[in-house]
Amino acid sequence: MSAPILSVENVSKRFGGVVANDAVSLAVPEGAIIGLIGPNGSGKSTLFGSIVGFHPVDGGSVRFRGEEITRYRVPKIARMGLVRTFQQTHIYGQMSCLANMLISIPQRQERFLASFRRPKGEEIERAESLLASVGLWEKRQLAAGELSFGQQKLLEFAMALMCEPRLLLLDEPTAGINPTLINGLVAQLRRANAELGITLLVIEHNMRVIMNLADHLYCMAHGRILAEGDAEAIRADQRVIDAYLGAQ
């Protein structure tokens, strides 16, 4: 595998007295699917926030495609091609599902004047086909806020694909998804990775899914990286087992 598209070095983030990220380091190679696991409250979502500039970090550095982005703000980082989805769904509730998709086109070279045009035919086609791929085509004219939680998760994933990121951070993509749909979603993640060339960093509690999907995993506990390795190594790691048992 090639040079890391994302490297996180010694990133720390404190909320008052809580140390949510404590000198976290990890690397995501270009083209890979990397898993991020850990018990509830171990700091995974916070790490996503630290990476994409959602909150200022207290220390450490984040580099994306060789560029230091630690101090950049969210929209700028997103335009560079580093996009995250949220654990609690974030969609545009009063807008139709189709409009949610159409406003999610890549903003990389979006000129200001381009915002004064209507959506193009090819954009609508692409939006509809992505909606179809997550089973929401029939709902395309429905306000996104009317979707169920699971459907909103799927919509948010489709929006992320519409945005054509280089690196996509997914926060529990299968949470709330009907188990019979999970396999399909996993297949989609793989396809996005293989065909669209999107590198993935995925937080996931469903061990079967993430062990199956990820090339390499990081396990967090109490704000630190506890262990890393492939699925086999992580499964066998006593510290990981203890962390999960201890948390329960």
Add this chain to the structure above:
Amino acid sequence: MSGARDWWLMAALLCVGIVAPFLFPALVAQFAFLWLMVVFALSWDVMGGQMGYNSFGNILFFGIGCYTTAVVQRDFGFDYFAGLGAGLGLSGLIGVGAALLIGRAILGLRGHYFAIGTLGLGIAAAEIAGGWHYIGAGAGMVTPVFPGGVDTRNLFFYGLLFALAGSCFIFLRALYQCRFGMAINAIRDNEDKAEAMGLHTLRYKITAWCVAAFFLALAGGLAGNMIGFIDPRDVAFAGATYGVWMVLMAVLGGKGTLWGPVLGAAIFHLVQELFWTYLLGWQRVALGGLIVLIVVFYPQGIMGWLRERRAGHAVRDGEAQA
């Protein structure tokens, strides 16, 4: 979508707008005010409805328009019409400039904080205008005398305000169909998400405010001349009346819809005129009561209420078929 219906309604309004002053010549001034109210509600809704940023300071741009136009008319030595034209042009520019500057400063604030931040704008502006001798200070400014009779004058300003309301509507309608409209809706629905997807949120927010400011500044220039006298507190920066009304009219008709502000302005203006005629002395109380009723019973406004009803029907029809 509802394109054909929109065009029919617009054509009907155009006819009404052209015919009304000739059918009811005694009411031309009232009708002119109606179009002014439509501009108020439409321009407020760009931010308040479509983008979810409630502004209580938009009256600032109206006042800027009042004064700028009057100053150009007074000092630039043009004849009446050239002076009015130049004044309006400069008003638009200064209004947009003010929105750019203030927007940069306070559009980083979100939600309630932004709303509270805007509260001070109109008050501060009225205070400044009331103490600034170049623009008449507390005594206000008198606009130049219209070269013609009262009826011609009323008709003239009626026509201009009608044209302004019409072009404001058509412009906003086109704007809302562009990606721009989607972007400000996205900001309203979930600004964190809009940022996470890389939208230039600040740029959209400032632009939206500039659009509102432009139409309000032109409205100010026209209204100042139509009223004939610019008082800093009661006309130009009349936050307690115009400033509040623009919010109410948009809410009454339906925030965030294209037709809602137009409908809200029409109903509000009509009711207000009736109160003034039949409840003299109590008109403010009745208006206050009406405002409470609107917020309690029509939180979504008339358009929102209609849509819910229609959705309800659709569900019931669906059940009937099933």
